[in-house]
Amino acid sequence: MAVVARVARPFRFLRQNRQAQIIFFLALFIFPGIIFLFTVVLPVAHNPFEASAEDEVAENIEALPDSTPPDIITGRQELAKKMAALEIDQAFFQARVQLSKSDSISLAVDLLDSVLSLEVKGLAMRRCKILRFRSSGLAKRLRSQGRLHQWLAAPFVLQKELATLPKSPIRIKEAPKDTIEANESKGEDLPIEHRDAEFTLQFDRNLTLVVEQAQAPSFSGRLRQLWYDWRRSFDTALDAVVALLHKELPQHRMWIEIEISREDAKAVYRALPQQAKLALRL
Amino acid sequence: MNEAIKKNSSFSAGSPNDENAAKVEKSPPAKTPAAAVPPVRDGAGKPLVLGFSLGLFLALLTLWFAPMLREWMFAVLPESQFALQLRTTDIKRLQKDALRLEKRVSSLRKKYEQLTPRVPYLIVNTSENRIRVMKGNDVIHEGVCSTGSYVLLRSAEQQRQWMFFTPRGMFQIRGKREYPVWKKPDWAFVEEGLPIPSPNAPERFEYGVLGEYALELGDGYLIHGTLYTRMLGMPVTHGCVRLGDEDLRIVYKNLQFGSKVFIY
Numbered sequence: 041m042a043v044v045a046r047v048a049r050p051f052r053f054l055r056q057n058r059q060a061q062i063i064f065f066l067a068l069f070i071f072p073g074i075i076f077l078f079t080v081v082l083p084v085a086h087n088p089f090e091a092s093a094e095d096e097v098a099e100n101i102e103a104l105p106d107s108t109p110p111d112i113i114t115g116r117q118e119l120a121k122k123m124a125a126l127e128i129d130q131a132f133f134q135a136r137v138q139l140s141k142s143d144s145i146s147l148a149v150d151l152l153d154s155v156l157s158l159e160v161k162g163l164a165m166r167r168c169k170i171l172r173f174r175s176s177g178l179a180k181r182l183r184s185q186g187r188l189h190q191w192l193a194a195p196f197v198l199q200k201e202l203a204t205l206p207k208s209p210i211r212i213k214e215a216p217k218d219t220i221e222a223n224e225s226k227g228e229d230l231p232i233e234h235r236d237a238e239f240t241l242q243f244d245r246n247l248t249l250v251v252e253q254a255q256a257p258s259f260s261g262r263l264r265q266l267w268y269d270w271r272r273s274f275d276t277a278l279d280a281v282v283a284l285l286h287k288e289l290p291q292h293r294m295w296i297e298i299e300i301s302r303e304d305a306k307a308v309y310r311a312l313p314q315q316a317k318l319a320l321r322l
Numbered sequence: 323m324n325e326a327i328k329k330n331s332s333f334s335a336g337s338p339n340d341e342n343a344a345k346v347e348k349s350p351p352a353k354t355p356a357a358a359v360p361p362v363r364d365g366a367g368k369p370l371v372l373g374f375s376l377g378l379f380l381a382l383l384t385l386w387f388a389p390m391l392r393e394w395m396f397a398v399l400p401e402s403q404f405a406l407q408l409r410t411t412d413i414k415r416l417q418k419d420a421l422r423l424e425k426r427v428s429s430l431r432k433k434y435e436q437l438t439p440r441v442p443y444l445i446v447n448t449s450e451n452r453i454r455v456m457k458g459n460d461v462i463h464e465g466v467c468s469t470g471s472y473v474l475l476r477s478a479e480q481q482r483q484w485m486f487f488t489p490r491g492m493f494q495i496r497g498k499r500e501y502p503v504w505k506k507p508d509w510a511f512v513e514e515g516l517p518i519p520s521p522n523a524p525e526r527f528e529y530g531v532l533g534e535y536a537l538e539l540g541d542g543y544l545i546h547g548t549l550y551t552r553m554l555g556m557p558v559t560h561g562c563v564r565l566g567d568e569d570l571r572i573v574y575k576n577l578q579f580g581s582k583v584f585i586y
Contacts, residue, residue, distance in 0.1 A: 050372060060369040067373025071381035079388040084395045119416050126423040133430035140437050143491060145586060158586055160492045162437025165445050165586045177396045208487065212474045216515035277385045292392045307449035311490055311586040 079280050083289050088246060089178050089191070120186065127189035128321060135195045135319035136162065144313050146195070149249065149298070151175070151322040156300060158311055166311075168304035171254050175296045179322055182294075188322070191294075195317040196243035202272055203239035203309055204264045236261030237305035240272055243318055248295040251309070253302040296322070442576040444545075446563055446585040448488050451555050453569065455576050462576060465569035466555040468548070469585075477512050484509040486560040493539040493583045498574065502536035502546065504528045509560065533567060535574040539583060545573060 053060045132150070139146040140162030148157045148164070151173055157164035182188045216222035236257040241249045257265055280290035300308070384391070438458060445454045448469040455463040470487035477483065506526045511518045519525050533547015548554070548564040558564075563585075565573060577583070 050368075053368060064369035064373040067370050068377045068380070071374070071377040072384045075381040075384045075388075076391075079385060080391045080395065083388075084392050084399070087396075116413060116416065119413070119420060123416070123420050123423060126420065126427055129427045130423060130430060133427065133434050136434050137430060137437075140434070145490060160584055160586070161582075162434060163439070163443075163492075163582075163584055165584045166447065177393055181396065208472055210472050210474055210485075212476065215475055215477045215512045217478060218515040220515075222513065222515035273386055276389055280385060280388060290388070292389065292396075303450060307447060307586065310449055313490075 078284055079290050083292050086289060087178070087292050089182050089292075089294065124183070124186050124189070127186075128192060131189040131192040132319055132321035134193065139195050139317055139319055142317070144316065145311050146317045146319070147308070147312065148319045149296070149321070151296070151298075151320075153321075156298065156304070156308065158308055166304070166307060168300045168308065170298050170300055172299040173297060175322060176292075176294045178292065178294050179296075191245065192320050192322075195319050196245055196247050198241055198243055198312070198314070198316040198318070200242040200275075201239060201312075202268065202275065203237070204261065204268045205235040205237050205239075205306065205309065207310065209233055234258070235306070236264065237302050237309060238265060238268060239305070239309045241312075241316075241318075242293070246291055246293045247318075247320070248293045249318070250295060250297040251305050252297065252299045253305045254299050255302045296320075439582050441578070441581060443582040443584065444573060444577055446488070446583065448490065448557070448585060451557060453563070453565065453573070455573060457576075463569070463572045465565065465572075467569070468554050468559050468564040469557055470559055470561045471557050475509055475513060482508075482512070484512075484560075488559070488561050488563060488585060489541075489543065490585050493543075493585065495537050495577050495579055495581045495583065496540050497538035498577075498579065499536045499538070501529075501534060502532045502544075504532050507542070533565075533570055535570055537574065537577060539563075545583070546570070 054064060132148075136148055136159070139148075139159065143161070145158060145160045145165075148155075148159055149170075150156070151170065154170040154173070156168045156170055158166040158168075179188070182191060213225075216225055236253055236255075238252050238257075239250075241251070243249065283290040440458055442455055442457045442462060445456060446467060446469065447453070451467050451469055453463075453465050453467045454461055473486045475484045475486065504527070506528060508518050531549060532544070533549075536544045536546040538544055543561055543563075545563040545565065547567055547570045550558075550564075551566055554564065554566055
């Protein structure tokens, strides 16, 4: 109680002074209000995934008349759903065929079959079972608009990454001065790496892929994970600030969170080159 | 006067006595020692400062949780678009389109599947130091290997350095050798604390250390055998892929000149 009273003491003026109340609440809400408007309301209203007004009109013109019997509507709905699924499949395979023309290692994430594969030249070198996944509500919206395939049509390009493990476990070794020193260093034990593997890949076209390991992290891994989570949020907030400073609205990212085994996560993260490409099916 | 100041202070702390406070502010400055007390803050100052401070904190929280808030907004807001079935009124056209699309997807799938080599190929996993000899989608053989250690060796004068890693990507077998002889590169001498000999000095050539066979991947990288079999399964090499005798025999037998090797 004493703590509450102590915290509340500076706010005693709010009890009866009307003018002070007005000033306080105005000052309190002006900054959060502006931030809320520019980082939440306006980005939602102008998100790049939402169809434009012209699209709505175009689709509306072709709308069925009100007198259409319900069974015909259901039949068409089924057909349209099938078409949408086929368009997504087409986009996925098109992207993979396109990726196979390049020499670099790429990623194919198939959320419908729960498989993540590491590919080069069209060969899946490693297939990883996706144990669990979650995705942004935006994906659902985009799917219901029948426009998901447009977004998936070309491969995504990696722009930024953040991980709990280093990309290459480099160890620096100074050359021995003579053979005696060289023989001494031969007896040194090899460090065995037991790192937890979690990483975030930010692709172009506002896609973020978050990969988590299925196994519970160790204590040190948990600390690293805390730092990683903090960095991720900080980077997002910083991006928003930078966008606002450039008189642009921060864009909402379509995120996908997947869970795979630690070994898979490690192998995938280490194998991905800079500007790796991704084919996605969801 | 002291009483008046007290009253004023109590105003700034939340007293409702506005009239008295206004009177005090209008009164001329006193010449008593109490006048040395700094002027009492305006009634709006405290709520303004407190409000802004808390507001700033709230603004930072909003900024931090903005992605989550946006996600909630997307979940709450109604979808502005029309349902899928309303795209067209022509059912026959829709059915035709669906059939055409199905064919297209099937041909793309076939095209993609044809990219998998039909002849034996090798997959090297540098993360877990394992190999798989494959043919199409079938596994012919699985085994352990050793790949690059990721050691960065710096020479004593730090003028030269070597990074021992196995490159990733797709490679082809560019040559096959039996009972290969190892021509030791400069780093092999630097690592042992020995002076670097001339390029074709006899001490550069070592026999028997690469096992019975070696397969060339280009740029000096080889798939070869090893004397240090207890190190298999660990990242200890200078970039080559080391295999045990049995695994090496199988790889050598199955992979031909031009066969593909995929390293990740």
